[in-house]
Amino acid sequence: MPNLPTTTSKLTKPISTAYSLPPPPLHPAAITNQILKSDNPQSLTQTLHTLSGWTPNLVQTILKRLWNHGPKALQFFNLLDNHPSYCHSAAAFDHAIDIAARLRDYKTIWALVCRMRSRKLGPTPKTFAIIAERYVSAGKADKAVKVFLSMHEHGCQQDLNSFNAFLDVLCKSKRAEMAYRLFKIFRGRFRADVISYNIIANGFCLKKQIPRALEVMKEMVERGLEPTLTTYNTLLKGYFRAGQVTEGWVFFLEMKKRNIDIDAVTYTTVVHGFGVAGEVEKARKVFDEMIGAGVLPSVATYNALIQVLCKKDCVENAVLMFEDMLRKGYVPNATTYNVLIRGLCHAGKMDMAIEYMDKMKDDCDPTIQTYNVVIRYYCDDGEIEKALVVFEKMSGGTCLPNLDTYNILISAMFVRKKSDDLLIAGKLLTEMVDRGFLPRKFTFNRVLNGLMLTGNQGFAQEILRLQSKCGRLPRHFRL
DNA sequence: GTAGGGTTAG
Incomplete structure (x- = not known):
């Protein structure tokens, strides 16, 4: 029997009543640790299969916890895939595909898509949004377009929703131009709507190209589509993002003048925008105005203001604002x-x-x-x-x-110029590769040099082999 | 996971 700690095991229950109790709930933390500790797939399979009471939710939670250990996450997914009584949900497949994609394991992605299809679980439009996003962020935007256009061949219908989701993926990866070109080609076929236009306008705002965003908005009006509050909020945010604070403020006044029913998002955008520009007093004034206008601040509004106070005022005032928030019953x-x-x-x-x-x-x-x-x-x-x-x-x-954590710590291992620290750096580097992260060439070289200089030639050799395995050797370098 | 508002620090 697997021996996983559970909350019930902490309570001392008389043995006689234990028989009538339902099976103890499976605890995500305990199972995750078991998976992380295990270096024997067979006994792990045994453990996972013996447990009953698997639910899609529990599997999701565990996959989420294993997100920064891709290889383990996929191992868990695969082992559970053969469970006698549990079947993976579509969401679990999507999660596994996302993890495989992040590991740039394209073969596994498509194998999972096929498996999903044979089980009649999908692939869904969400699956394709995930795959497209990963291709785009790997610099393969053309491939992402092909994937979108071939959705129907994988048994997934293309519609306006999936078209919009795809445009959004391109725009969020700073490919607004490309998204706009595709938009113009396919807008008739998919009957592009206000949401499509908002996505494109936001794409240009993310690139701080406000004139382009305005152009999109103009075109939308010319085609008989009414801008929504989201359209206005998108442009407002665009002005502040582009550092055009005055223009942003004028736009905000214009929104009010046109009797647009501005909401908490509008106010939060202005509070944040003024704050980033160092205009703490104006940020506070807009916050007060909001309350006066009867628009209830959201947690995000408080977050914006607290951030402003931290960065441009003093942290003591930020703490006061935090306490004010608690007093008013916000969580x-x-x-x-x-x-x-x-x-x-x-x-x-x-x-x-x-x-x-x-x-x-x-x-x-x-x-x-x-x-x-x-x-x-x-x-x-x-x-x-x-x-x-x-x-x-x-x-x-x-x-x-995650990758940042490792980078921060590895860098810190060089400041004290201690031999022991370099050993830790080497250990961290090995561990991060193990967990599916790809260190930069710079990181490898740095650790390598450090180990050489502190007389750890043996370990350095090991790191060099690892670097070779990762395809991160310096140019013209042969082992 | 069909759109808009808060997250490090460089």
């Missing part, structure tokens, strides 16, 4: 805490930052950003041991380190 989310924790770290109040990190656990789980911020500032302060303690806590499986 802060992970972004609220992350913004405030970053502010505290930046002000050198590391102990307080850690306090807030603990407090955070009552409302939500710390995210990878939370850990990375704390680790980064500990490293900057030369508190490398403390950074490593935080890092060790992550290995528990609630939030595994």
Whole structure:
């Protein structure tokens, strides 16, 4: 029998009643740790198969926790795929495809798509949005277009929704021009709507090309489509993003003059926009105006203001705003805490930052950003041991380190010029490759040099082999 | 996962 800790096992129940109890619930944290620890696929299969009570939700949670350990995540997915009584959901397949795509394992992606189809679970439009996004972010936008155009060959109908989702993928990856070209070709066939236009306008705003965004908006009006509040909010955000604060403010006034029913998103955009420009007083004034106008601030509005106060005012005022938010009955989310924790770290109040990190656990789980911020500032302060303690806590499986975490820590291993630190750097480098991350050439070379200079030739050889395996050797270099 | 508002720091 697998011996997984459960909450019920902590309670001391009389043995006589234990028989009538339902099977203990499966705990994602315990199972995730079991998967991470296991180096024997056979016994892991045994463990996973013996457990009953698998649900799509539980599988999703575990896949999410294993997100930063791609190889393990896929192993888990595959082992469970042969479970006698559990069948993967479409969402689990999508998740596995996303992970394979991030590992640039294109063969596995398409094998999973085929398996999905043979089980009549899809592939769905969402599956294709995932695949397209990964191709685009790998610099293969043309391939992404081909994938979209061949959706129907994989048994997935193309429609306006999937067209819009695809345009959005291109725009979010800063390919607005390409999206606009495709849009013009296919808008008739898919009956492009306001949402399609908003996506394209937003794409140009992301590239700070406001005139292009306005052009799209104009064209939309000429074709008889009415701009929505989202259209206006998109352009408003565009002005501020492009650093055109005055134009943004004028646009905001114009929205009010035209009696557009502005909402919390509109106000949050302006608060954030003024804040980034260092106009703290104006940001506060707009926040007050909002309340006066009877528009209820959202958690995001508070997040924007707290961030502004942290960056352009002082963290003490940010804490006051945070407390004000609690008094009014808001529940802060992970972004609220992350913004405030970053502010505290930046002000050198590391102990307080850690306090807030603990407090955070009552409302939500710390995210990878939370850990990375704390680790980064500990490293900057030369508190490398403390950074490593935080890092060790992550290995528990609630939030595994990502590429940034490894890069931050590896860089920190060079500041003290200690031989032991270089060994840790080497260990971190090995571990990150193990978990499916691809270090840059620069990182490899740096660790390699460090190990050579500190007399760790043996380890250096190992790293060199790893670098070769990853295809990250310097040009003209042969082992 | 068909659109708009908050996340590090460079």
